[in-house]
Amino acid sequence: GEDVEQSLFLSVREGDxxxxxxxxxxxxxxxxYWYKQxxxxxxxxxxxxxxxxxxxxxxxxxxxLNKKDKHLSLRIADTQTGDSAIYFCAESKAGGYNKLIFxxxxxxxxxx
Amino acid sequence: KAGxxxxxxxxxxxxxxxxxxxxxxxxxxxxxxxYQQTPGQGLQFLFEYFSETQRxxxxxxxxxxxxxxxxxxxxxxxxxxxxxxxxxxxxxxxxSGGVYEQYFGPGTRLTVT
Numbered sequence: 001g002e003d004v005e006q007s008l009f010l011s012v013r014e015g016d017x018x019x020x021x022x023x024x025x026x027x028x029x030x031x032x033y034w035y036k037q038x039x040x041x042x043x044x045x046x047x048x049x050x051x052x053x054x055x056x057x058x059x060x061x062x063x064x065l066n067k068k069d070k071h072l073s074l075r076i077a078d079t080q081t082g083d084s085a086i087y088f089c090a091e092s093k094a095g096g097y098n099k100l101i102f103x104x105x106x107x108x109x110x111x112x
Numbered sequence: 113k114a115g116x117x118x119x120x121x122x123x124x125x126x127x128x129x130x131x132x133x134x135x136x137x138x139x140x141x142x143x144x145x146x147y148q149q150t151p152g153q154g155l156q157f158l159f160e161y162f163s164e165t166q167r168x169x170x171x172x173x174x175x176x177x178x179x180x181x182x183x184x185x186x187x188x189x190x191x192x193x194x195x196x197x198x199x200x201x202x203x204x205x206x207x208s209g210g211v212y213e214q215y216f217g218p219g220t221r222l223t224v225t
Contacts, residue, residue: 031212033214035216041218041219042116042202042216042217042218042219043202043204043216044216045213045214045215045216048212048213088155090155097143097160097162097167097168098143098145098160098162098167098168098204098206098214099145099157099160099168099170100145100147100155100157100204100214101157102154102155102156103154104154105154105155
Protein backbone atom coordinates (compact mmCIF):
# COMPACT_ATOMS: atom_id res chain seq x y z
CA GLY A 1 0.00 0.00 0.00
CA GLU A 2 0.91 3.64 -0.16
CA ASP A 3 1.56 5.26 3.17
CA VAL A 4 4.13 7.76 4.36
CA GLU A 5 4.14 8.74 8.00
CA GLN A 6 5.82 11.59 9.84
CA SER A 7 5.66 12.99 13.33
CA LEU A 8 3.66 16.20 13.27
CA PHE A 9 5.72 18.59 15.34
CA LEU A 10 9.34 19.24 16.32
CA SER A 11 10.70 22.07 18.44
CA VAL A 12 14.43 22.84 18.60
CA ARG A 13 16.69 25.56 19.91
CA GLU A 14 18.50 27.77 17.45
CA GLY A 15 21.96 26.40 16.71
CA ASP A 16 21.05 22.82 17.59
CA UNK A 17 20.56 20.03 15.05
CA UNK A 18 17.08 19.01 13.97
CA UNK A 19 16.18 15.48 12.96
CA UNK A 20 12.92 14.90 11.14
CA UNK A 21 11.85 11.30 10.66
CA UNK A 22 9.69 9.57 8.11
CA UNK A 23 8.60 5.98 7.50
CA UNK A 24 7.19 4.54 4.33
CA UNK A 25 5.57 1.22 3.59
CA UNK A 26 6.16 0.60 -0.10
CA UNK A 27 9.34 -1.36 -0.71
CA UNK A 28 9.19 -0.52 -4.41
CA UNK A 29 9.86 3.15 -3.68
CA UNK A 30 12.60 4.42 -5.94
CA UNK A 31 13.23 7.99 -4.85
CA UNK A 32 12.57 9.64 -1.52
CA TYR A 33 12.28 13.39 -1.21
CA TRP A 34 12.28 16.16 1.33
CA TYR A 35 10.33 19.31 0.63
CA LYS A 36 9.99 22.48 2.70
CA GLN A 37 6.88 24.65 2.81
CA UNK A 38 6.80 28.09 4.36
CA UNK A 39 3.53 29.85 5.18
CA UNK A 40 1.61 30.88 2.08
CA UNK A 41 4.17 29.34 -0.26
CA UNK A 42 4.54 26.34 -2.49
CA UNK A 43 6.90 23.44 -1.89
CA UNK A 44 10.64 23.88 -2.10
CA UNK A 45 12.65 20.82 -3.03
CA UNK A 46 15.41 20.42 -0.45
CA UNK A 47 16.98 17.14 -1.45
CA UNK A 48 16.23 13.64 -2.62
CA UNK A 49 17.86 10.24 -2.36
CA UNK A 50 17.73 7.19 -4.58
CA UNK A 51 16.59 4.06 -2.81
CA UNK A 52 19.90 2.25 -3.30
CA UNK A 53 21.79 4.93 -1.35
CA UNK A 54 22.28 5.05 2.41
CA UNK A 55 23.19 8.66 2.89
CA UNK A 56 23.34 11.96 1.08
CA UNK A 57 24.82 15.18 2.37
CA UNK A 58 24.19 18.65 1.01
CA UNK A 59 25.64 21.53 3.02
CA UNK A 60 23.66 21.62 6.31
CA UNK A 61 21.35 18.80 5.25
CA UNK A 62 22.01 15.10 5.75
CA UNK A 63 19.59 12.44 4.57
CA UNK A 64 19.82 8.93 5.97
CA LEU A 65 17.93 6.02 4.47
CA ASN A 66 17.43 2.67 6.18
CA LYS A 67 15.80 0.62 3.45
CA LYS A 68 15.39 -2.46 5.65
CA ASP A 69 13.29 -0.52 8.15
CA LYS A 70 11.83 1.79 5.47
CA HIS A 71 12.97 4.76 7.52
CA LEU A 72 14.13 8.09 6.18
CA SER A 73 15.49 11.00 8.17
CA LEU A 74 16.51 14.58 7.47
CA ARG A 75 19.09 16.17 9.72
CA ILE A 76 19.50 19.94 9.63
CA ALA A 77 22.73 21.09 11.25
CA ASP A 78 22.97 24.46 13.03
CA THR A 79 19.22 25.07 12.77
CA GLN A 80 18.25 28.70 12.22
CA THR A 81 14.98 30.57 12.69
CA GLY A 82 14.67 30.68 8.90
CA ASP A 83 14.39 26.89 8.96
CA SER A 84 11.01 27.15 10.71
CA ALA A 85 8.56 25.61 8.25
CA ILE A 86 6.69 22.41 7.46
CA TYR A 87 8.84 19.61 6.09
CA PHE A 88 7.31 16.95 3.88
CA CYS A 89 8.70 13.55 3.13
CA ALA A 90 7.58 12.04 -0.20
CA GLU A 91 8.15 8.86 -2.13
CA SER A 92 7.89 7.84 -5.75
CA LYS A 93 7.75 4.41 -7.31
CA ALA A 94 9.10 2.86 -10.45
CA GLY A 95 6.44 3.08 -13.09
CA GLY A 96 4.63 5.77 -11.13
CA TYR A 97 6.18 8.42 -13.31
CA ASN A 98 6.11 11.71 -11.42
CA LYS A 99 3.45 10.79 -8.87
CA LEU A 100 4.65 11.70 -5.39
CA ILE A 101 3.07 10.32 -2.24
CA PHE A 102 3.48 12.73 0.64
CA UNK A 103 3.50 12.40 4.37
CA UNK A 104 1.39 14.74 6.48
CA UNK A 105 4.34 17.03 7.14
CA UNK A 106 6.38 17.89 10.23
CA UNK A 107 6.12 21.41 11.57
CA UNK A 108 9.56 22.55 12.73
CA UNK A 109 9.62 25.40 15.24
CA UNK A 110 12.99 26.98 16.00
CA UNK A 111 13.22 29.04 19.15
CA UNK A 112 16.04 31.24 20.52
CA LYS B 113 15.60 30.71 -15.23
CA ALA B 114 12.05 31.50 -14.22
CA GLY B 115 10.34 29.08 -11.87
CA UNK B 116 6.95 27.45 -12.13
CA UNK B 117 4.18 30.01 -12.34
CA UNK B 118 0.54 29.54 -11.49
CA UNK B 119 -2.40 31.81 -12.20
CA UNK B 120 -4.45 33.05 -10.60
CA UNK B 121 -2.96 32.99 -7.12
CA UNK B 122 -6.30 33.39 -5.37
CA UNK B 123 -9.80 32.58 -6.49
CA UNK B 124 -13.23 32.66 -4.87
CA UNK B 125 -16.03 30.71 -6.50
CA UNK B 126 -19.55 29.71 -5.62
CA UNK B 127 -20.71 26.14 -5.21
CA UNK B 128 -21.85 24.71 -8.55
CA UNK B 129 -19.58 26.89 -10.67
CA UNK B 130 -16.57 25.69 -12.57
CA UNK B 131 -12.99 26.92 -12.44
CA UNK B 132 -9.86 26.72 -14.59
CA UNK B 133 -6.38 27.01 -13.14
CA UNK B 134 -3.23 27.52 -15.16
CA UNK B 135 0.34 26.37 -14.72
CA UNK B 136 3.42 27.34 -16.73
CA UNK B 137 6.34 24.98 -16.13
CA UNK B 138 10.00 25.82 -16.07
CA UNK B 139 11.28 26.40 -19.58
CA UNK B 140 12.26 23.10 -21.15
CA UNK B 141 10.25 20.98 -18.73
CA UNK B 142 7.78 18.65 -20.37
CA UNK B 143 6.08 17.10 -17.36
CA UNK B 144 3.47 18.88 -15.27
CA UNK B 145 1.80 17.33 -12.24
CA UNK B 146 -1.06 18.71 -10.15
CA TYR B 147 -1.67 18.27 -6.44
CA GLN B 148 -4.42 19.29 -4.06
CA GLN B 149 -3.45 20.37 -0.55
CA THR B 150 -6.04 20.55 2.23
CA PRO B 151 -5.68 20.57 6.03
CA GLY B 152 -7.65 17.35 6.32
CA GLN B 153 -6.26 15.23 3.47
CA GLY B 154 -2.82 16.77 3.07
CA LEU B 155 -1.12 16.68 -0.32
CA GLN B 156 -2.83 14.45 -2.85
CA PHE B 157 -1.83 13.72 -6.43
CA LEU B 158 -4.39 14.71 -9.05
CA PHE B 159 -2.77 13.88 -12.39
CA GLU B 160 0.34 14.24 -14.49
CA TYR B 161 0.79 15.32 -18.08
CA PHE B 162 3.81 14.64 -20.22
CA SER B 163 4.08 15.79 -23.82
CA GLU B 164 0.35 16.61 -23.92
CA THR B 165 -0.69 13.16 -22.68
CA GLN B 166 -2.12 12.30 -19.30
CA ARG B 167 0.27 9.73 -17.95
CA UNK B 168 -1.03 9.13 -14.46
CA UNK B 169 -4.16 9.94 -12.51
CA UNK B 170 -5.02 10.03 -8.81
CA UNK B 171 -8.25 9.07 -7.10
CA UNK B 172 -10.36 12.11 -7.77
CA UNK B 173 -13.83 12.28 -9.31
CA UNK B 174 -14.31 13.05 -12.99
CA UNK B 175 -15.15 16.66 -12.11
CA UNK B 176 -11.40 17.19 -12.00
CA UNK B 177 -9.79 17.27 -15.40
CA UNK B 178 -6.74 18.69 -17.03
CA UNK B 179 -4.88 19.17 -20.23
CA UNK B 180 -1.47 20.17 -21.51
CA UNK B 181 -0.65 22.28 -24.49
CA UNK B 182 2.16 21.91 -27.00
CA UNK B 183 4.21 24.55 -25.13
CA UNK B 184 3.91 22.36 -21.98
CA UNK B 185 1.63 24.82 -20.19
CA UNK B 186 -1.13 23.00 -18.36
CA UNK B 187 -4.59 23.77 -17.14
CA UNK B 188 -6.80 21.98 -14.70
CA UNK B 189 -10.54 22.36 -14.56
CA UNK B 190 -12.96 21.61 -11.76
CA UNK B 191 -16.62 21.52 -12.68
CA UNK B 192 -19.65 21.70 -10.38
CA UNK B 193 -17.61 22.99 -7.48
CA UNK B 194 -18.27 21.70 -4.00
CA UNK B 195 -17.33 23.24 -0.66
CA UNK B 196 -14.80 20.45 -0.17
CA UNK B 197 -12.89 21.56 -3.26
CA UNK B 198 -11.56 24.53 -1.30
CA UNK B 199 -7.83 23.93 -1.25
CA UNK B 200 -4.41 25.02 -2.36
CA UNK B 201 -3.77 23.60 -5.83
CA UNK B 202 -0.11 23.10 -6.62
CA UNK B 203 1.53 22.22 -9.86
CA UNK B 204 5.00 20.83 -10.29
CA UNK B 205 7.21 20.55 -13.33
CA UNK B 206 9.95 18.13 -14.18
CA UNK B 207 12.36 18.00 -17.06
CA SER B 208 12.38 14.34 -17.89
CA GLY B 209 10.11 11.37 -18.10
CA GLY B 210 11.85 9.80 -15.17
CA VAL B 211 11.20 10.56 -11.53
CA TYR B 212 13.76 13.02 -10.39
CA GLU B 213 13.53 16.62 -9.41
CA GLN B 214 10.10 18.15 -9.34
CA TYR B 215 9.76 21.87 -8.80
CA PHE B 216 6.57 23.34 -7.43
CA GLY B 217 4.83 26.59 -8.14
CA PRO B 218 3.39 28.87 -5.44
CA GLY B 219 -0.09 27.41 -5.83
CA THR B 220 -3.59 28.71 -6.45
CA ARG B 221 -5.73 29.16 -3.36
CA LEU B 222 -9.31 28.25 -4.29
CA THR B 223 -12.13 29.08 -1.91
CA VAL B 224 -15.61 27.74 -2.66
CA THR B 225 -18.48 29.45 -0.88
